[in-house]
Amino acid sequence: MSSKYKDKDVGALLSFNGRWVSWAHTGAAYAAFLSALVVGISLHYQKIVQNEWFGYPQEWFPSVSATIGDRFPERSFFMFFIAITSGPRFALVGLWYLLTAKPGHSLPKTVGYFGVFRTITCGGWTFVTSTDNHDWHDIFMISYLVATIPWMFGCITLSPANATAVKYRKYVAGAFFGAIVPLVYFFIQHKVHRVPGAYTTYAFFEWSLVLFDVAFDAVTALDFDTLEIVVKDTRGTSKGAPRSAIEVTKVDKEKLKAAANAALSTRFAWPDVFDAAADIYHGFAFWSVLTSLGLTVWYFPLWHMGISGYEAFVMSTLSPVILAIRPLRNLIVKYQRFFHLLSVAGLVAYKVDDPVYRLFTIGFGVSMQCLAWVATFYSDAANEAKIETRVLSFIFGLLMSSIAKFAWHTNNPIWPIMHAENGGWNGTGLVLAILAALRFTRKRPVLGGDVSRNDKSSSALYALSIGGLLFALHSLLSDTSTMVLWVWEGYPVRGPLSNTHAYYTIFAMTGGAFLGVTTPGLVSSWSAFGIASVGAAVLTLYGEWFGFYGATTLSVYLMALAVPLISSASKKSPALTFGLGFLIYNFMVLFHVWVVAYAFVPGGPLVREHTDWIMTVMMLLIGCGVFNLNTAKIPRQAPKYQKRAQTTQRRKYYYGVAGVLNIFFLIAAFIRFPTNDYKPYHAEDRVITAGIWTIHFSLDNDMWSSERRMRDLIKEAELDVIGLLESDLQRIIMGNRDTTQFLAEDLGMYVDYGPGPNKHTWGAALLSKFPIVNSTHHLLPSPVGELAPAIHATLDVYGTLVDVFVFHSGQEEDPEDRRQQSEYLARLMGTSTRPSFLLSYLVTRPLEGNYNTYVSKKSGMHDVDPSDWDRWCEYILFKGLQRIGYARISRSTITDTELQVAKFVVPDSQERTDYLFNVEAEARNHRVQEHEIPEGWRFPALFRGEGVRGHRYHVFDEPRYYGY
Template identity: 60%
Template sequence: MVKEKDGPVAFSLNGKWISWAHTVIALAGFIGALIVGCKLHYLKIVKNEHYGYPQEWFPSVSATIGDRYPERSIFQLFIAITSGPRFILVGLWYLLTAKLTAARPGSFAPKFVGVVGLLRTFLCGGWVYITSTDDHDFHDIFMISYLVCTLPWTLGCLALSPPNRQAIKYRKVLASLFFGTLVPLIYYFIQHKVHKVAGAYTKYAFFEWSLIIYDVLFDAVTAIEFEGLQIQVVDTNGLGKGQTTPFVDTVAEKSKHSSSDEKRQVGEILSTRFSAGDLFDAAAEVYTGFVFWSILTSLGVTVWYFPLWHMGISGYEALIMTSVAPYFLGINPFQRFVGNNTHIFHLLSLLGIAAYFVTEPVTRLFGVGAGVFFTCLSYAGSFFASRQDSVRMEAKISGFSLGLLASAVAKFANHTNNPIWPIMNADNGGWNKTGLVLAILAVLRAARNQTAGGGNQKAAMDGQHGSFIFPAFGLAGLLFGLHSMLSDSSTMITWVWDGFPIKGPIAVPHGAYTLLAMGAGFLIGMFKENWASSWSFYGIGCFGTAILYKNPGWLGYYGALVLATYLMALVPSFIKSAAKHPPARTFGTAFLIYNIVVLAHVWVVAYAFVPGGPLLRERTDIVLTLTMLLIGAGVFSANVYSQSVRQRPEAPNRRRFRSYFIYILLTLEVLSGAIAYIRFPTFDYTPYHPEDKVLTAGIWTVHFALDNDMWSSERRMRDVIKELEIDVIGLLESDLQRIIMGNRDMTQFLAEDLGMYADFGPGPNKHTWGAALLSKFPIVNSTHHLLPSPVGELAPAILATLDVYGEMIDVLVFHSGQEEDVEDRRLQSEGIAKLMGDSPRPLILLSYLVSKPLKGNYNTYVSEQSRMKDIDPTDWDRWCEYILYRDIKRIGYARVSRSTITDTEIQVGKFVVGDKEVGTESTNRRVKEREVRPGWRFPDMFKGKGVRGHHYHVFKQPRYFA
């Protein structure tokens, strides 16, 4: 109560009415728009791009509030009125948690939550007043940003809640319902968008409306706390005083008397006072880990460039051994120097990022090799130097683990290319300069907290148990597993991809699931380290690996998620176990064994070009078994270590630092969800000339998306494919999901940017160099094939049925074996001829045949069995690429130079589908371009000198046929 001497009370209002006003007005806006929309435009607002009433019978939120007048105006009016109570609600919550409770002086958390609350309010205005019909991109930006801010707002409100059991209970229930609803929401959205399931959007709409209700009701809980607040207008200022205690302090106090260690840990983490400096320290560790994984994963792809051009061993492969740099730590003075000055070696490792400044491939490769040498040396020395300091060790390990997750998130955002790799630059999507500057700042920041701890080899023996071999083997298996499976979120998805119709996960959005599983593994390793290294969990990890290897589709992917969780959980126990032994032995040997497994991982597909290759031909099962056996050795060592180490009192600031790594983890996971939403495929693609019913088809061998100067080539490929107006293209040498190719997927960028469906040919577990199909037309069905290859490299093929202007057309993408393997190519020609002959539909073959026109196997491909015709039988200057066709009107053919993108030209054919006037019969009579309809012609821009090194060549002009 205000004392009389303070002045008269002009107005008084209980705080709960602010919450009630906010709740009622906000719900009135949504419900009012729904009622009016259903009354006036029901059939229109339930209709989507695939179905209408009666398949879809309940409207989505966006269709209700943003598409039509007057419901749109009603909604915007009520939301405008809601803004007043909303600002007051956020202000009262800040006052309650920062001023009127017994919060610790200088606490940052209430300020942070208050700022997030204000930001959410402004972002809400963004997506309310800029609807999807006004500007779809900005509407989505505001909406995604609003959802991203919902996580810190929700968690912050839970953490700062005063100890009112009823309010806390409601908040927990509503928060759980909100985030739990996201799972079915995403599921039904995918069913609608990807699988085009009738009625799925109606179910999605119910969950979408549920999110709105849960969000509004979560803030309505403030009415319980605000009931004790009185808003009064007086003629002088008064200072409110409260005696309540924040929920987090209550939890921390109770945790002191709790027998549950887990409750105590959670309590201490929740009650941690926020420190911007500590957060920057944690972020520096994570970014340093990000740099380590960025440099390490770039080595394979830069080394790969050289055997790619040499078609065999080049000699530069020896640089993969730069990772065994920890062996130099066997020199005691040097080991002490590294341990006490790891920041110097972290700075030297940035040569691996700065290498992008060099355009000459050999010099750039040596820069990357130097970066790998110094980063492996610095991390081994850092782990060893931190072995006696649990806080520093946990910070280093957390940074190492979350650095891998950050690298995978960065690749997820950048279509599987790491933006600071030395194959990236400003022209192809690189962020090299920014990444390098941030890396320097991160290393310098981390150096502030470095303490002397180099020690010596003799000191390493303190607390050592067992041989160094087991921890070294375990760390080797773990490093290989993390690198080969988790350095990109789409790798294991390509393992289980099985073509159209979609029967399993797709890279976007399901890559976010892989990242979520990695985050779960990180938390298990942090809080349940002993269980993570237990034999029971090892059995679960082995089971997940077997499921991944044996099964396509969702079942295989569930195994992949188990494996992702398991590998991330192992990191703390394996590194701590290894750090108790001399670093030269454990870390040096670990990287040596890791390199051997990497070579085995390459040999399974490169067997035709390497010594001893046939011993590992197509034996991914051996590589996986070896990996899990190595990890088993590490589990044995970790168990011995955990049983022998005496329990020491917990460092008082250890769990304080944990909270910041958890904040970073949550940020990365929310970011991955936002990326998945932004990149979600639209599946509403349009061919270039639908009015003329033209299908332009091409074939191109793209050399693993590395151009002749060792730069990532996706954007250059995109430009020429778009300018040639290619509707359907086969891409060969396209499987990049291996360590030596950087665990990439070129089809993601090309498909998204060009607006095309993508089918990734037999996956990396099928041991081919890859085939891919991009199509502007819907892929109704596709099957993947491995052609007979008793001696040479495996020959992949994709047979797809496309819906082309309402007609079903088959397209076959095929890569034949090498010239040296004559019998392989003969058997493969017979296999492809049978596939083509068995197809009952019109068909186009986009292929790499390794055959001369009119000779040898050519006469098997073009035969009575296959019923196929050559797109231009008079083109005698072919050897590799061919386009064949059947029962479809061919009107044009062109050969386009590759520039410096690859070593193979682009061949393009034009066909007409569904035009009854021209029919389906083709002749070999050539006609002049002026006799051809304008919509049937090839682009003029490639005539003469062309553009950027691309021009019509061989016969200088496109050829047209009657």
């Protein structure tokens, strides 16, 4: 490039190599942080290592925020040097753009924008500290971290042909993102579990992020070595001695040539980005419709209390069998767009109010989804690059579904049980689904065929493995909390939590998909299958963190294997591999239900409580596919560059969209991070208001998700503690949901989910505004009927330890089960010498039969109101507490069971406790009028008369109060 001033008598006043911009930036940035650290440790060591829970010696190293933001003079040192850093920082971003910009390429400009945005937000969180304004500090910090992701990946993608620089960038970026996982883990250990020393470990990872962040930008010194920055006097007004004219930028010819040769791998096109995003969203639509089928089918046997006939819609997935008819197959393959658009009908179902017709609509949508996707897999099977992107769309669609469910507290926002009133985004989701389907099918399809005629692998074995894989993906990975609840064992917390540790599952799924693409032969090896089988066994047999390590191992494997398995199976007969595959999947779904619903289906007792059988069969089915893949000799590594250029070019856009999805997940995780704001309603009166409610799996009478309506009633009834029954929704037929997450986070309550989904019960859960000191889960004896779950928890109530029991008895048809359960629970309650209460579903009449086992000297428990003759199921019992009120609140259309509520005063001394344990029945059940008790002891007046939204005091038409 020649200078425009070469004919003028103009000299260069100053010139220096571009790498000095990088060194200036690195030096100033490190000086800012390290000077603050040295000064802070020297002057205020014990103050800056002190946090909200612990100080020295438990905590002995300060966090970044405590070092740079809280005290003088370290804060001044930091701000002085960080201000100096800003100039080299903007210059670094500008030089990077000039170095990487190419005509017709928009990625350099996009990366440059993120670089400028990052620099501005860095100024935000450094000059507005958490002490100044916590919210704005967090906003700037999160924005900075989010912008770091496209900045780092963009710089790696745009790196000039400098192998050393690319290598260092990958190493440093890998270390940066790798440090985030332990960083979050130890922050949770500090913030939630209050582990001494955890914040010190967190601080080391926080400092490492700072060092890696600056080091990543320091690598530009290797690229800027080819740049020369020159200051010229174009008019000769300078009094300085002119220097020889040097061009502003000098690019090595060989490097320019190498960069031109690498243009294919760095080309960036927005249409390809939109293609990848549309494909993945279309995959999301598939999983949204499929996962809603079991949920809408379940509504009917739930309300019929038995087989309803609508269960036949489970077989809607078998539509690919019609691809066995060649003319129909050719027609469907040729007009894929039509069938993909028809499949969107499953997302229109929310517009149908009648549950029966809504199910019909969902069933049609599922059948079209399965048919259209299988036709697409089959038609693209011969093109390795294209089938890979189709499979990535499919499994990243599952990833997007899991992330969306996490953001919406385990409800998918476009499910047919959602609408605007309960948080649904159905309209938006439908419009995007139509646009995605149009773009997904915009390229002309190619008629498929059995492209592997010489392949010795078996179509039937592929069918078995496809069925096992689909079941595994659906049952275990369609929600981030499913496997967390498999290993949940109660308080104190000894394992992962659904809201704060979901990132393990998301990152495992994302990493698994990358492994499946880059090392298809490795993930389809018998060694990988063996490791995954061990992971499945660990998940099934163990709890807490050890069990969850098995879960993450299995998550990586399932997502990884999906890539080569579906790609290879697509080359076979679609009717056999996917038609039979979906039949196997359906069988596994039913198997998955029967292990807990054995009392309601023919032959159910044969598989009673055998989740271990399910996991064994699932892995054996998947093993059939591994056998096929090894027979077909899948290469252990991807083809050489010349053969995979097109594949690599397509692949990076799907990686990018998956990265964006992970960013959305991190944002949702930050929003959902627990606030620890748990405040009882009437602490000044030492009142505890407790309730029991059978929530019927969080589906209301009209088949809408009922969490928000439940939330409103619990809040308005001012409940401090509530037991929820029929609350285990972590199965395919219930949508793999967890109502307790939304209720606990929205209401500010601790939660114990109770016996997990692998314990084969219908569920019992406890929510409390008081800390749960300890909890144990019990499965009561059930020789004939279904298992009866119970929770025994100890709460810290105003400094007094109070025991609470949550229990769901067996069915009326099994009297021996209920007798044994009553004796077990009476012994359990009798072991407690603390003030206690029971929130239960007993299936007995007052004063008759098993009632006299629950209310007995053995248990020490008393009925909350012995005169209430109108009960059959729900009961509240107590001992060692002053019972002051009892009420029954009608359910409206939320569920089939009312909410029963009791108020107790917690004794403030041992003498008062001893008295309450020994008070006579006549005094204990003495009724008083409302005006005779303090206002803080009274029930809300909101539910008197007609009440609100169908909720009112009923049976007695008003609360009952007691005084003694």
